[in-house]
Amino acid sequence: MATESFPRPIRTHRRFSALLAATALGVYVLLIVGATTTITNAGSACSTWPTCHVPTDPLSQTQLVIVWGHRLAAVLVGALVLASVVAAVVGDASRRVGATLLASAGLYAVQVGVGAATATLGPAAITPGLHLGLGVVIFGGVVLALAWDLEITTGEEDDAIELDAGEPEPAATADERTLPSSGLERAKLTGFAYFKMMKPRLMWLLCLVAAAGMALAAGPALDAHTIVATLGGGVLAIGASGTFNHVLERDVDRKMSRTADRPLATDLIPVRNAMVFGGLLTVASLGVFLTINRLAAALGLAAILFYSVVYTLLLKPNTVQNTVIGGFAGALPALIGWAAVTNEIGLPALALAGVIFLWTPAHFYNLALAYKDDYARGGFPMMPVVRGETETRKHIVYYLAGTLVGTVALAWITDLGAIYAAAVAIFGAVFLWTAVVLHFEQTEAAAFRSFHASNAFLGAVLVAVLVDALVLV
Numbered sequence: 001m002a003t004e005s006f007p008r009p010i011r012t013h014r015r016f017s018a019l020l021a022a023t024a025l026g027v028y029v030l031l032i033v034g035a036t037t038t039i040t041n042a043g044s045a046c047s048t049w050p051t052c053h054v055p056t057d058p059l060s061q062t063q064l065v066i067v068w069g070h071r072l073a074a075v076l077v078g079a080l081v082l083a084s085v086v087a088a089v090v091g092d093a094s095r096r097v098g099a100t101l102l103a104s105a106g107l108y109a110v111q112v113g114v115g116a117a118t119a120t121l122g123p124a125a126i127t128p129g130l131h132l133g134l135g136v137v138i139f140g141g142v143v144l145a146l147a148w149d150l151e152i153t154t155g156e157e158d159d160a161i162e163l164d165a166g167e168p169e170p171a172a173t174a175d176e177r178t179l180p181s182s183g184l185e186r187a188k189l190t191g192f193a194y195f196k197m198m199k200p201r202l203m204w205l206l207c208l209v210a211a212a213g214m215a216l217a218a219g220p221a222l223d224a225h226t227i228v229a230t231l232g233g234g235v236l237a238i239g240a241s242g243t244f245n246h247v248l249e250r251d252v253d254r255k256m257s258r259t260a261d262r263p264l265a266t267d268l269i270p271v272r273n274a275m276v277f278g279g280l281l282t283v284a285s286l287g288v289f290l291t292i293n294r295l296a297a298a299l300g301l302a303a304i305l306f307y308s309v310v311y312t313l314l315l316k317p318n319t320v321q322n323t324v325i326g327g328f329a330g331a332l333p334a335l336i337g338w339a340a341v342t343n344e345i346g347l348p349a350l351a352l353a354g355v356i357f358l359w360t361p362a363h364f365y366n367l368a369l370a371y372k373d374d375y376a377r378g379g380f381p382m383m384p385v386v387r388g389e390t391e392t393r394k395h396i397v398y399y400l401a402g403t404l405v406g407t408v409a410l411a412w413i414t415d416l417g418a419i420y421a422a423a424v425a426i427f428g429a430v431f432l433w434t435a436v437v438l439h440f441e442q443t444e445a446a447a448f449r450s451f452h453a454s455n456a457f458l459g460a461v462l463v464a465v466l467v468d469a470l471v472l473v
């Protein structure tokens with residue numbers, strides 16, 4: 001093992017990173033299969049260890065397949081953990097990485113003992129949550145080793161840049177721009193500009209979050225009015241907060257190439273009209289939410305205020321943690337969906353909100369990397385600007401790992417089944433892979449790949465929640 005220095009030869013290290021990523025993923029799949037074993041009470045089909053007797057009734061045989069799946073996966077993943085330790089010791093991994101892997105391997109051996117005791121003595125004999133808790137700690141250890149190794153291998157010591165809050169470029173006013181001469185064309189252009197202010201590209205995923213919240217609460221009994229009113233109110237609320245965000249950021253939007261053509265930055269839409277539009281959308285949204293219940297409306301208002309005021313005005317220009325804390329706004333639709341059905345806030349909704357909260361930095365930091373110079377021009381203290389790209393890439397891995405643990409907790413709390421387990425494992429693997437590749441290919445294309453993988457991951461997880469909760473109950 002070697003002492004730490006930046007950077008190590010990248011080529012020799014790709015295979016070690018791939019091994020660590022595969023090991024982390026293996027432990028994650030094991031956590032998901034383990035959760036499935038508990039949820040389906042599959043352990044009751046096998047009280048011997050390490051092998052099982054074949055039971056006679058068909059139900060127990062399905063359970064037996066799950067138990068065997070868990071045990072075989074444990075053997076394979078154990079081999080991966082061992083291989084990682086050996087590769088760290090004989091290779092040039094840093095001491096910190098090697099020690100963390102060694103500790104994870106030690107805990108893995110303890111975990112095998114806990115598993116054997118659970119099987120032979122019964123789950124009641126073991127402290128509740130011990131097996132899952134140890135699994136999460138092992139997962140955390142392997143992910144830390146992966147993130148640190150990637151940092152040492154591919155990172156740079158000090159790659160933050162200066163915030164450059166220069167004066168805004170004078171906007172091309174509506175008079176100066178060539179607007180279409182035909183009235184109809186002008187109306188179309190203006191109509192489209194209002195539509196764009198509502199940030200429509202975000203809506204599908206936020207609606208899926210709210211839909212998953214509803215599905216977890218209601219199951220197949222979910223009624224059409226609740227669905228239409230919740231998603232309708234949600235779309236209007238996103239439109240309202242997006243519009244206020246456009247108003248409040250019109251000056252900085254002019255300085256950033258990604259946002260310079262926004263309708264308020266180019267004066268296509270006057271500020272007053274945008275404020276009226278945002279106000280009308282807010283009132284309409286609250287009106288629609290109120291046809292369900294007051295809690296849903298209050299949460300909708302909280303989401304609008306949080307995104308427009310707390311995030312846009314207070315957090316975004318002032319703290320590097322803007323994205324992390326801002327994640328509360330995106331997590332609120334999970335609570336709105338649940339509250340629309342139950343008129344209260346329940347633990348499954350909080351678990352779903354937790355997944356969205358943890359996912360948000362892993363989602364946005366990719367864009368922050370791709371638009372780093374733009375954000376610096378806008379004067380925003382985004383992570384890659386003030387802490388550097390190396391730190392940002394590491395945080396993507398941390399938050400991605402946190403999200404994966406969140407998905408296990410969600411399965412645990414809500415009894416989600418096989419479709420969900422398959423979706424989180426497959427799309428989690430793709431997301432983790434793109435995040436690892438992002439360390440080696442430090443390009444905009446790699447950042448966008450990881451960004452799209454983040455959206456595909458959350459989309460797939462939420463669709464799986466819908467299928468599991470609405471169809472397979």
Ligand code: HEM
Nearest residue numbers: 201202203205206209322323326327330331360364367455
């Ligand atoms: C602080 C929190 C967040 C920040 C800073 C953020 C930032 C961004 C930015 C800058 C874009 C690009 C928008 C554009 O160019 O028009 C984007 C796209 C997107 N975001 Fe986020 N986001 C956050 C949270 C969320 C949440 C909670 C969701 C949904 C659950 C979400 C879903 C999406 C989707 C679906 C896209 C569009 C992807 C596409 O066009 O392919 N975002 N986000």
Ligand SMILES: CC(C)=CCC/C(C)=C/CC/C(C)=C/COP(=O)(O)OP(=O)(O)O
Nearest residue numbers: 202234237238241245303304307329330333
């Ligand atoms: C139900 C409801 C109202 C939910 C609101 C939650 C919401 C819209 C969350 C998304 C947050 C988001 C996309 C921020 C965009 O970043 P940005 O504003 O920094 O992006 P920009 O630089 O493109 O303006």
